[in-house]
Amino acid sequence: MKELVVISGKGGTGKTSIVASLAALAGSVVTADCDVDAADLHLVLAPTVRRREAFSGGKKARIDAGRCTGCGRCAELCRFDAVVVEAPGGFEGLGLDLSAACQNCHYCRRSCPARVNSEILAMAQAAGGGAGPRLAIDPIACEGCGVCAWFCPAGAIDFEPSVSGEWFVSDTRHGPMVHAALGVAQANSGKLVSVVRQEARRLAAQRGSALVLVDGSPGIGCPVIASITGADLVLIVTEPTLSGRHDLGRVADVARHFGTPAMVCVNKWDLNADLADAIERDARRRGLAVAGRVRYDRGVTGAMLRARAVVEYQTDGCAEDLRRLWANVKAALEGTPADG
Ligand code: SF4
Ligand code: SF4
Structure with a gap:
């Protein structure tokens, strides 16, 4: 052959x-x-x-909201900006000073030229309350490096094989x-x-x-x-x-x-x-x-x-x-x- x-x-x-x-x-x-x-x-x-x-x-990372304490360590460490802040009701609902109606699309986190993701996260957390901001992992942006799962102090990140x-x-x-x-x-x-x-x-x-x-x-x-x-x-x-x-x-x-x-x-x-x-x-x-x-x-x-x-x-x-x-x-x- x-x-x-x-x-x-x-x-x-x-x-x-x-x-x-x-x-x-x-x-x-x-x-x-x-x-x-x-x-x-x-x-x-x-x-x-x-x-x-x-x-x-x-593999892909996935945050278990029930175990996550919202410390933000994963967002700091992820070099692919794959950890996003989700805010039920949108960032606008968190009281951030946004002129346009927020659609909670995470564009700011992905595109910010200054890469101030930690600031965006801090603002969202500071403005939180009620439902509050939640951290989640964007499965498209996640490169599966496993860093967040390794360093998460609460063991809240599952790192599992993904069907691609x-x-x-x-x-x-x-x-x-x-x-x-x-x-x-x-x-x-x-x-x-x-x-x-x-x-x-x-x-x-x-x-x-x-x-x-x-x-x-x-x-x-x-x-x-x-x-x-x-x-x-x-x-x-x-x-x-x-x-x-x-x-x-x-x-x-x-x-x-x-x-x-x-x-x-x-x-x-x-x-x-x-x-x-x-x-x-x-x-x-x-x-x-x-x-x-x-x-x-x-x-x-x-x-x-x-x-x-x-x-x-x-x-x-x-x-x-x-x-x-x-x-x-x-x-x-x-x-x-x-x-x-
Ligand atoms: S590092 Fe762990 S506990 Fe901290 S925000 Fe990320 S998933 Fe939640
Ligand atoms: S596995 Fe790597 S790329 Fe994916 S969210 Fe965690 S740190 Fe970011």
Whole structure:
């Protein structure tokens, strides 16, 4: 079993369209969508979900109002400004001198350029009484560092695993697919990428599939590193623009750092043939093989609108380029040592 990871230095290069065509051409394949921050391979492969699992990427703090003494230590220590003062009835009800009607939105705490959160807290506490101000943790702003829970003198902060997304095993017309959905404003996408990749490899081994085809993340961050480490081959998709050329260099450095063999594909090459030539020269100078070029073709949009891979939608134009690309990538994969 081999593992091919398709990545791009930047978003918008057409990586996912290429992955969909490779999935259609590959035959015995398990596909994994590891672009978990902006997953969209499902739009083309139309998976039917067979299994879904919750994903916990970390922990979040939560204040138990019954145990909290309102000392404010957590607000002082949280460097992410995630501890907010809640005032039943709004800060206006606490007698603070606010000209507009307070909606209790905490904008002042989050946006104050002087970061005088402790003053805001002190004012709210001083003006308290009756229902009084309450401290709470904004689950979006909380980074799960655990400092508040560690130092709370009353032991009033619970620090528990939080569900930050889901992952799925599905059937598609081109075999099984493992994919995921990260919740809004949730982090730890690298950990989720590892889960998706691991499950895809497990499934491929179980079914005797020849290939795990991974749609990786754009950029050079944690999710990309989690996508490529230990893979047999990385295919870097770029486009003939200055940012495409620049970002190809950065992501090629990441692949080299982790010792993952890489090839390059220039997508929409004919939009700027000179730059496409320059990118391929750069790639060869770095010791990267050029797997192929794919021309700009409106058929890509037509295929997308019909939820089809380009090679399922047409046989000419860029579909010919994609078949050539797959032949080169397949040959390179077969030239790498077998994986167990
Ligand atoms: S440190 Fe603990 S007791 Fe003090 S305000 Fe925060 S949660 Fe309440
Ligand atoms: S866990 Fe860390 S980020 Fe979250 S509220 Fe506590 S101190 Fe702030």
